Amino acid sequence: MGFAENLTELRKLNNYSQEDLAERIGVSRQTLSKYETGESLPDIEKCRQLADVFSVTVDDLISYEKSDEENMGYGIPPRGKHIFGMVRVGEKGQIVIPAKARKIFDIGPGDNLIVLGEEGQGIALIKEKSLLGLINRAKRT
Numbered sequence: 001m002g003f004a005e006n007l008t009e010l011r012k013l014n015n016y017s018q019e020d021l022a023e024r025i026g027v028s029r030q031t032l033s034k035y036e037t038g039e040s041l042p043d044i045e046k047c048r049q050l051a052d053v054f055s056v057t058v059d060d061l062i063s064y065e066k067s068d069e070e071n072m073g074y075g076i077p078p079r080g081k082h083i084f085g086m087v088r089v090g091e092k093g094q095i096v097i098p099a100k101a102r103k104i105f106d107i108g109p110g111d112n113l114i115v116l117g118e119e120g121q122g123i124a125l126i127k128e129k130s131l132l133g134l135i136n137r138a139k140r141t
Contacts, residue, residue: 003062004038006076010054010061011036025049055079097125 011021022032025046034040042050044058051058055078064076077083084098097107105127107113112128 002038003041004036006061006064007050008036010050010056010076014054021050021053024053051079 011018016024018032018036019029022029025032025042026049027042027046031040035042047058047061051061054061054076056064056076057079060076060079082101082104084101087095087098089095102108107127113125114128114131115123115125117123
């Protein structure tokens with residue numbers, strides 16, 4: 001998917017009409033329609049405004065390619081949020097953290113991860129070093 005398709009999908013997912021979105025970024029509905037058909041492209045400032053409206057990165061707005069394994073059919077993820085795909089729990093409860101997640105969160109062999117959970121909400125992993133850093137900062141305030 002390219003910019004035009006990403007813009008159209010985000011607009012529809014967020015229940016904006018072309019008029020609503022055009023007004024939010026200060027262009028005409030016709031101009032927004034041209035963005036969505038690929039007839040024209042916005043300048044960088046309008047791209048930044050569009051990305052802010054949808055809480056996505058400019059890079060994802062422009063060039064995000066949907067991968068079913070990565071996002072399980074969802075659209076462009078909000079800025080700083082990720083869907084890494086599905087993992088299978090092994091017989092002894094082990095999981096393999098996807099490579100992209102390991103890279104983004106700098107998780108390597110030998111790192112200790114703390115498993116947090118809330119019934120009805122799910123499970124979260126946090127690096128031991130990150131949690132200790134948060135605790136130490138909280139103690140200083």
